[in-house]
Amino acid sequence: MAIGLGLMFATLTTLSAMQVSWMILSIVALLLLYGFGAGVFVPANLSAIMGTVGSESQGTIGAVQRMVQNIGIALGTSVAALLIRSGSKFGTAGYMSAFRGAWMVAGGAVLICLLALGFVNLMRGKVR
Numbered sequence: 001m002a003i004g005l006g007l008m009f010a011t012l013t014t015l016s017a018m019q020v021s022w023m024i025l026s027i028v029a030l031l032l033l034y035g036f037g038a039g040v041f042v043p044a045n046l047s048a049i050m051g052t053v054g055s056e057s058q059g060t061i062g063a064v065q066r067m068v069q070n071i072g073i074a075l076g077t078s079v080a081a082l083l084i085r086s087g088s089k090f091g092t093a094g095y096m097s098a099f100r101g102a103w104m105v106a107g108g109a110v111l112i113c114l115l116a117l118g119f120v121n122l123m124r125g126k127v128r
Contacts, residue, residue: 001048002121004041005114008034012107016100020092079105 011034019029046065053061080102087098 001041002114002117003042004037004039004044005110005121007037008041009107009110009114010112011037012103016103018096018100018103022097042116076106076109 011030013028015030015034046062049061049065051057075076083102083105084095086102087094087096090097
């Protein structure tokens with residue numbers, strides 16, 4: 001799980017330094033790397049969530065997990081749109097600054113999750 005979150009964080013941190021001069025292939029490669037990180041994190045996260053409850057509650061927990069995920073997607077999209085829209089008044093430089101800000105906010109959210117995961121593992125005695 002931590003590997004996936006770490007990969008996502010590293011990718012978002014790199015994207016937060018995005019410049020107009022970057023080749024589109026570089027951005028595509030970074031987004032692909034982010035997708036790999038999410039592909040490692042999401043199944044492990046869902047498995048960890050499902051492992052904490054009995055089989056009779058897994059349907060409910062799965063629905064709650066999906067609801068929280070959808071709320072996060074909606075809020076993330078809204079915040080990114082707000083940041084990008086606010087930069088649109090300032091031309092290309094404004095757009096780039098807004099995109100970098102959106103990547104930073106996303107990276108900050110992933111960093112919070114990574115720190116929370118580390119804290120939980122530390123409290124459970126999994127980290128030495």
